Amino acid sequence: MATLGNNAKSGLVTALNGALADTMALYFKTKNFHWHVAGPRFRDLHLLFDEQAAQLIGTVDDIGERVRKNDEYTLTSIGTVASETQIKDQDDVTIAADAMVAELRDDNRKLHDRLSKVKEEAESVGDNATSGIVDDWIDQCEERIWFLNQTTK
Ligand SMILES: [Fe+2]
Numbered sequence: 255m256a257t258l259g260n261n262a263k264s265g266l267v268t269a270l271n272g273a274l275a276d277t278m279a280l281y282f283k284t285k286n287f288h289w290h291v292a293g294p295r296f297r298d299l300h301l302l303f304d305e306q307a308a309q310l311i312g313t314v315d316d317i318g319e320r321v322r323k324n325d326e327y328t329l330t331s332i333g334t335v336a337s338e339t340q341i342k343d344q345d346d347v348t349i350a351a352d353a354m355v356a357e358l359r360d361d362n363r364k365l366h367d368r369l370s371k372v373k374e375e376a377e378s379v380g381d382n383a384t385s386g387i388v389d390d391w392i393d394q395c396e397e398r399i400w401f402l403n404q405t406t407k
Contacts (some may be wrong), residue, residue, distance in 0.1 A: 266375035266384065267326040273372050273391070274317045274329050275338035276365045281310040283344055283361065287354040290347040295405075299351055302405070306358070306398050313391050320384045340364050352406065359402035366395045 288303035318328040329335055341361050349357075369392045376385035 262379055263324050263326065263381075266372070266379055266381060267321055267324060269368065269371040269375045270317060270321045270324075270384070271329055272338055272340070273365065273368045274314065274321070275335045276341050276361075276368050277310050277314055277317060278329075278335045279339040279341035279343075280358075280361050280365055281307055281314070283341060284310060284358060286344065286347075287358065291351050291354055293351040295351055299355065299405070302401060303354075303358070306401075309394050309398065313394070316387060317391070320387065323383070324381065340368070355402050355405050359399055359406070362395055362398045362402065366392065366399065369395060 284303050284307040288300055288307060291299045291303065321328045329338060341364065344357060369388055372388045373385060373392065376382075376388060
């Protein structure tokens, strides 16, 4: 079992906390678009964004607890989420529905990269539990990318 400050796990912990930050930020952006989307596809996209937001928030606790089960510290605040996430804020509530879909698709691809890093780091230090559970997070992320991509065709 890892002990606090174990450098061998630092890459894994950084990747997990990065995935936590991205998931939190993407959750908020997806809800933001759920609230503000407009146009003829309002109902479909309003519901799709809500489903995806629920899926994102549903993984937050598991990601944080994989950090704690490795005896390390999780993110603690919106401030730490903001400093660690690669998901950029989108505060323009008037952007077109298609632009919202494309932005969420691209952001989910960024999260996918981060989750792939979690998988790689977990395998390299023999953390089998993280390696197993991250497969589910990746599968859900790929579903979100697929659904968003299909709506842009
Ligand atoms: Fe709602």
